[in-house]
Amino acid sequence: ATRSAITEKTKAIIINSPNNPTGAVYHPDEIEALVQIANEFDLWIFDDMIYSDLVYCEHPYVSPATFEGGHERTLTIGGWSKIWAMTGWRLGWITGPKEVMEGVKTCQASSASHVPTFLMGSGKVALELTDEPRMFYEAFAERRNVFHALLEELPGVKAPKPEGAFYILIDITGTGMDDIEFATRALEEAKVQVIPGSLMPGGEGLIRLSYGTGLEQIKEGCRRLKNWLQA
Template identity: 40%
Template structure:
């Protein structure tokens, strides 16, 4: 009999399954469940973007593209970087089109990190960073952030975590799951620490279009001296409601990008051609759609914040992405217990904060990328759950 455990790579065996998907799959088996667990826009991809993809199929444009991606798409991405951030990237040598932002993150970590080298990961943060680091042979080093600091990475915490083996800092702002953002001065403080080292930065900018304050989002590569040591990861999923198209990109120094492209070249070949033609149209004409969707997210954000606070849950006000991260410590339940009971008793799925790192314990992540009708019904059920819990604990 084959011992499959012996067949598996040690790197794969240490990786834990996603805590997000577990609750999503549980809710999917409950016909009346309301899931606020997955970070996916409830908007359809805007019509003119879908039409561009359809037209590419009708024209028979179904062949491989360059490993780097369609030249026109890379030119549009370069123009977007100039327009939004005043950053200049060579479309031929410094921009790689990938299968979603997740592939760009994976390829960057594998290209930069040697076995045993450390990757600094602010937490709570998206679930992929630690597993991808482990599968590359790197050592994930969590940097806990606190609600007292608005879940921002502080220069003091960064400096204290750096060792001779530190290779890469992941900078995930706007943040999933907390909704935290970092402004220019705060990024400058981080840059001042990085400048003293040989550390590279992977700046995950996937939510850059979804911020709700008066100030525009600042890309870390904009900070003086940081462009040459930053890989910027972005994509179409969140900004343009294109999750299923699986299209993203990475931008960085050409000396690094050619090696990141090698991993993409042998593992993927090229991103989906149809999606790339849709991506061209998205950047060309999608700004108004982004603004329309962002206004709706902001409405939902303010509604959900007020509702959660009225239920007696302490709640940090998120300023980016489409997540809210309330504390559930007052209930006396762990985040896993809270989410399991809420799902089984009231059929509402949210994600335990512990899924995003140990510092997420005591919180749950709720996505407001869902319709107002879904949010209202979910809040009604959550109120009943919390009231029942109080009666039970008397």
């Protein structure tokens, strides 16, 4: 599928693992296969690993740069917004081959100069923390299990268990509604806001949900959806 999508205009492959919106974590074999394709077609790889600390399945996040031919063509992008919950601060980082990073630094200096000084210090402190990221991870893992179990009780809904990040992409075609109708009625009738999948390419019939909120909100939201769908 990846090869068939490549055209003469293709310049790069973007990898987001763990993934938003699916919650999928690419297996190391899949990452290696993508690196081989990038080598074959001389493509760059953008590795968006912002959720890499939130993996719940047996296989871990693996960087494309660790495979043969991957290091010299991979730009790795991360940040503080997820595992450290510093979302609104817009503090991130990028690393890659030296010759490319020289161009990246020029673009950064010309467009935004640098992030505010106090954010630099805060980011340094966050990197030194050990207990807090583990607490966040454990909280997300618990929410994932509770959320998935409750979603499986919803009539007409199929909910694959996410492997990472904090999103679940559910199939609602069994309810007889498309994703736009489902999202609209869920908001109006159940007072629950969800994201229709058709806003994203290939997402027709799917709904994206997040367990980035607390357990009580998750339980209440699922209770409302269940009552609405059973009415």
